[in-house]
Amino acid sequence: MTVKSDLPQGTLDLLILKIVALGPVHGYAIAQRLQQVTRDVVQVPQGSLYPALHRLEYRGLLGADWKQTDTGREAKYYQLTKKGRGQLEAETADWRRLAEAIGLVLKLSEGGAR
Amino acid sequence: MSWWQRLSGRKQMEEQLDKEMRFHLDQHISELIAQGRNPQEAQREARLAIGGPEQVKENCRDARGTRWLEDLFQDVRFALRMLLKNPGFAAIALLTLALGSGATTVMFTVVDGVLLKPLPYPAPSRLVAMQEKTEQATRLGNLWAFAYPNYLDCKRASHSVEMAAWRETGGAIREPDRAEYVDSRQISADLFSVLQVPVEHGRAFTSDDDRRGAAPVMIISHEMWKRRFAESPSALGAQIVYAQESYTVVGILPAAFQLDGHSDVFTPLGQDPSPIMERRDRHPGLQVTGRLQPGVTLAQAQTELDLIARPLAKQYPDSNAGRTFIANSMRPDVGDVGSTLWLLLGAVTLVLLIACANVANLLLARAVSREREFAMRAALGARRGRLIRQCLTESAVLGISGGILGVFVAAVGIRPFVTFWPGNLPRAEEIQLDWRVLLFTLGISLLSGLFFGLAPALRIPSRNLEAVLRSGARSLTGRARRLLLVSAGILGRTLLRLASADPGLNIHNVLTARLNLPNSTLDTPARIRATWQDVLDHARRVPGVVSVATVDTIPMRDGNNQLQYSTTPPPAGATQLPMMLATSVSSDYLKVMDIPLLKGRFFDDHDRQGSENVAVIDDVLAKLAFGAQDPIGKQIWFPNTDTPYSSGSANPEAARVIGVVRHVQHWGPASDDQATVRAQFYYPFAQLADAYVRRWSDLMSVAVRTSTAPLALVDPLQKEIRGASGDRVFNQILTMEQIASDSLAQQHMLMLVFGIFAGLALLLACIGVYGVLAYLTSQRVSEIGVRMAVGATAGDVILLILRQSMGMIFAGVGVGIAGALVAGRLLEKFVAGVKSLEPGTFVLMIFVLVLAALFASYVPARRASRIDPMRALRQD
Numbered sequence: 008m009t010v011k012s013d014l015p016q017g018t019l020d021l022l023i024l025k026i027v028a029l030g031p032v033h034g035y036a037i038a039q040r041l042q043q044v045t046r047d048v049v050q051v052p053q054g055s056l057y058p059a060l061h062r063l064e065y066r067g068l069l070g071a072d073w074k075q076t077d078t079g080r081e082a083k084y085y086q087l088t089k090k091g092r093g094q095l096e097a098e099t100a101d102w103r104r105l106a107e108a109i110g111l112v113l114k115l116s117e118g119g120a121r
Numbered sequence: 122m123s124w125w126q127r128l129s130g131r132k133q134m135e136e137q138l139d140k141e142m143r144f145h146l147d148q149h150i151s152e153l154i155a156q157g158r159n160p161q162e163a164q165r166e167a168r169l170a171i172g173g174p175e176q177v178k179e180n181c182r183d184a185r186g187t188r189w190l191e192d193l194f195q196d197v198r199f200a201l202r203m204l205l206k207n208p209g210f211a212a213i214a215l216l217t218l219a220l221g222s223g224a225t226t227v228m229f230t231v232v233d234g235v236l237l238k239p240l241p242y243p244a245p246s247r248l249v250a251m252q253e254k255t256e257q258a259t260r261l262g263n264l265w266a267f268a269y270p271n272y273l274d275c276k277r278a279s280h281s282v283e284m285a286a287w288r289e290t291g292g293a294i295r296e297p298d299r300a301e302y303v304d305s306r307q308i309s310a311d312l313f314s315v316l317q318v319p320v321e322h323g324r325a326f327t328s329d330d331d332r333r334g335a336a337p338v339m340i341i342s343h344e345m346w347k348r349r350f351a352e353s354p355s356a357l358g359a360q361i362v363y364a365q366e367s368y369t370v371v372g373i374l375p376a377a378f379q380l381d382g383h384s385d386v387f388t389p390l391g392q393d394p395s396p397i398m399e400r401r402d403r404h405p406g407l408q409v410t411g412r413l414q415p416g417v418t419l420a421q422a423q424t425e426l427d428l429i430a431r432p433l434a435k436q437y438p439d440s441n442a443g444r445t446f447i448a449n450s451m452r453p454d455v456g457d458v459g460s461t462l463w464l465l466l467g468a469v470t471l472v473l474l475i476a477c478a479n480v481a482n483l484l485l486a487r488a489v490s491r492e493r494e495f496a497m498r499a500a501l502g503a504r505r506g507r508l509i510r511q512c513l514t515e516s517a518v519l520g521i522s523g524g525i526l527g528v529f530v531a532a533v534g535i536r537p538f539v540t541f542w543p544g545n546l547p548r549a550e551e552i553q554l555d556w557r558v559l560l561f562t563l564g565i566s567l568l569s570g571l572f573f574g575l576a577p578a579l580r581i582p583s584r585n586l587e588a589v590l591r592s593g594a595r596s597l598t599g600r601a602r603r604l605l606l607v608s609a610g611i612l613g614r615t616l617l618r619l620a621s622a623d624p625g626l627n628i629h630n631v632l633t634a635r636l637n638l639p640n641s642t643l644d645t646p647a648r649i650r651a652t653w654q655d656v657l658d659h660a661r662r663v664p665g666v667v668s669v670a671t672v673d674t675i676p677m678r679d680g681n682n683q684l685q686y687s688t689t690p691p692p693a694g695a696t697q698l699p700m701m702l703a704t705s706v707s708s709d710y711l712k713v714m715d716i717p718l719l720k721g722r723f724f725d726d727h728d729r730q731g732s733e734n735v736a737v738i739d740d741v742l743a744k745l746a747f748g749a750q751d752p753i754g755k756q757i758w759f760p761n762t763d764t765p766y767s768s769g770s771a772n773p774e775a776a777r778v779i780g781v782v783r784h785v786q787h788w789g790p791a792s793d794d795q796a797t798v799r800a801q802f803y804y805p806f807a808q809l810a811d812a813y814v815r816r817w818s819d820l821m822s823v824a825v826r827t828s829t830a831p832l833a834l835v836d837p838l839q840k841e842i843r844g845a846s847g848d849r850v851f852n853q854i855l856t857m858e859q860i861a862s863d864s865l866a867q868q869h870m871l872m873l874v875f876g877i878f879a880g881l882a883l884l885l886a887c888i889g890v891y892g893v894l895a896y897l898t899s900q901r902v903s904e905i906g907v908r909m910a911v912g913a914t915a916g917d918v919i920l921l922i923l924r925q926s927m928g929m930i931f932a933g934v935g936v937g938i939a940g941a942l943v944a945g946r947l948l949e950k951f952v953a954g955v956k957s958l959e960p961g962t963f964v965l966m967i968f969v970l971v972l973a974a975l976f977a978s979y980v981p982a983r984r985a986s987r988i989d990p991m992r993a994l995r996q997d
Contacts (some may be wrong), residue, residue: 034145057141065184
């Protein structure tokens with residue numbers, strides 16, 4: 008069993024936005040996909056997923072619709088709003104910059120910093 | 122979705138949240154089953170993975186951001202349900218609050234209308250009131266009403282203020298068969314444009330009207346239009362004979378228009394032909410107001426006025442040297458009613474405080490029965506803050522409901538209050554329940570709701586409830602109600618003492634009235650004197666008249682004339698001489714007022730111009746001026762500028778004292794003791810200097826002693842006195858009894874209101890004592906049961922409970938004494954005639970209080986004595 012680490016603060020929203028950006032999707036599927044794409048490395052407690060979804064919906068970043076699933080049950084499908092797309096792009100850019108900066112720091116060889 | 126939609130769609134939201142959770146769980150379970158778990162295990166694992174669906178749901182609700190509002194909604198609904206479930210508690214609490222906030226609302230409405238509301242003109246903050254100001258102050262101060270020429274110069278020169286003026290007058294309107302006295306104002310043409318109040322019908326005056334010799338025109342009040350013309354448009358252009366001149370009505374004012382006091386007739390100021398209007402050294406009571414031009418500040422206007430005054434002082438040094446003009450923000454003139462009103466508002470706040478403390482006690486008592494409910498909520502995970510919030514919401518709901526009822530109480534109570542106000546409440550027409558008042562009531566009821574809810578709420582969770590309850594019951598309520606009771610007691614005693622005080626004259630069966638003489642009879646001093654003599658002669662003929670006199674200043678009525686005197690010839694330019702009240706009377710004055718003559722004689726018909734100047738003084742002046750010596754035959758001297766007699770010589774004049782009478786309380790029984798000028802000096806109207814006769818004649822009143830009810834003689838007297846031209850008309854008709862009671866108006870009013878407040882407070886206090894004791898007794902049911910089982914009688918039990926309440930009551934009495942002492946001092950300061958605490962009052966009030974509290978405790982005590990021991994012991 009691989010060691011799972013906690014999600015860095017504030018990144019759950021970004022991940023949710025990214026997954027929803029791929030197309031309308033319900034909560035359970037989001038949980039599934041999060042687990043798949045992070046290859047079980049990141050632990051997403053299902054308990055915090057729904058409050059996050061509701062918070063994003065309340066802030067107008069996500070829209071929601073009730074639709075039939077393939078099996079004929081009604082489920083709440085989330086999709087990205089225009090505001091949500093903007094937020095996703097901004098946060099993605101932020102994340103990249105941060106990751107790059109941290110990468111640069113980590114690349115320094117011992118004694119290389121003068 | 123807006124927050125409102127979220128809130129209103131709450132139920133739908135809950136359903137959807139539930140459905141979403143279920144969907145998630147079902148999906149997870151079916152997937153786990155597909156992986157080969159058995160259904161039970163799958164269900165368990167799915168629930169574990171999500172970490173408790175209810176917890177998740179709760180977090181989702183929090184995430185929505187409208188959580189507090191939803192909670193509030195829920196709490197309010199819950200609070201209303203709780204109120205309906207306990208109708209007894211709700212009724213007592215709501216009644217208490219309704220009375221408290223209702224009384225407060227009434228007082229605030231009055232304070233707001235009379236003291237706080239701005240003047241009833243557009244942009245009132247731009248209006249200024251203007252006066253003349255001298256460098257040297259005399260005993261009357263250094264502010265003076267404008268002289269008319271100064272006003273005109275100021276108005277012409279000023280670019281920063283648009284000025285207007287008016288002056289109070291009055292006169293008779295004559296009709297073929299009768300005459301009516303009306304209050305009127307002479308106004309400058311632009312008064313209405315400065316105030317920005319357009320006339321309702323017709324036109325305002327133009328500058329053409331506002332000069333001597335112009336055609337007489339008149340604007341009438343809406344009320345007069347209604348009274349005389351039944352609101353017919355034909356009033357415009359109608360002729361009215363006023364002050365012996367025929368005026369054309371050109372305008373009618375809107376009903377809501379107010380200047381200063383009541384006035385029916387407005388005539389152009391510039392048409393006044395009297396010589397006094399041409400003099401810079403005379404101040405004929407001109408009120409000057411102005412509106413600051415756009416963009417001009419008060420300070421800029423003041424600077425300009427200073428610049429205007431300077432050349433005038435050079436040009437007219439006799440009258441204008443050292444004289445400037447000043448402008449102040451214009452404020453409603455409400456006289457001295459302010460301190461009374463604030464005092465009453467303070468008192469009513471105490472009533473509200475008592476109401477709050479009572480409801481707090483009731484809530485505390487009720488909190489016990491809800492202890493289990495709160496323990497349950499806490500066990501289910503409610504945080505302490507959340508519970509406190511719920512409690513506060515409940516008390517706020519209670520407070521606001523009480524406030525709404527209070528508004529109804531106020532709506533009913535406000536008119537009687539204004540009507541019962543003794544004398545005239547200034548600006549009474551401004552007193553209305555409006556949005557300002559509603560906002561105030563909402564504010565205080567919300568605030569008081571939070572205030573009385575705080576103690577019970579913070580108690581959560583706490584054990585020593587009884588201690589809280591007992592201490593709360595006595596400290597606040599005790600202090601506040603004692604304060605009111607003692608205040609009411611002090612005022613009651615004061616009023617009794619003052620009303621029974623001897624004002625120094627017999628106030629029964631005396632009628633007084635001012636008399637308006639037509640201008641045509643006022644042209645020479647001799648004719649004026651003859652006219653007054655004629656009035657007296659006619660009045661004497663009316664059946665029922667015992668004696669009649671003329672007098673310039675009537676005791677206890679507004680108005681007095683203060684003169685400086687000396688017992689030796691004063692040096693020229695002497696200042697700092699003592700003062701006395703001078704009254705000019707005709708020879709029967711003593712008989713009319715029934716003032717005892719102590720020594721010598723009073724005036725008779727031989728004391729006239731040309732004979733020696735004579736005077737009668739009161740015992741106070743006799744003592745001040747002559748000490749133990751016999752005053753008869755002594756002389757009283759006047760500085761030459763300040764004498765009512767005049768032989769025309771430049772030397773100081775004197776009058777010989779021919780009699781001494783008893784002191785009369787000119788300032789009324791309440792204030793006469795403390796008045797700075799009390800000494801009295803009477804001189805015959807017949808010896809008044811010619812120069813003053815015309816002015817005195819305007820102020821003169823007729824006083825009549827009657828053998829029957831004085832008001833019944835008004836019509837016969839009026840008919841007899843009316844004169845050949847038919848327009849000598851009475852105004853300000855008052856009996857001396859009315860004048861005396863008006864002089865105690867403030868005391869009467871305070872006494873009445875404090876009495877009502879104290880009664881309210883006592884009622885509330887009894888409800889409070891009853892509530893607390895009923896609760897404490899209910900807590901001791903099983904103990905009492907045991908006592909009775911081992912042989913205590915019903916009497917023993919009653920005594921037991923009463924002893925407990927006595928402890929509470931007397932502890933409270935001690936706390937309240939300090940507060941009552943403070944209240945006494947305040948009253949002494951603000952209400953004339955109040956003496957500091959009389960121990961009798963104090964003891965009496967405490968007795969009343971203890972009695973009431975005992976009565977309130979008797980009911981629960983009696984109930985306790987009827988406890989059935991068997992049933993009590995089986996409880997729990």
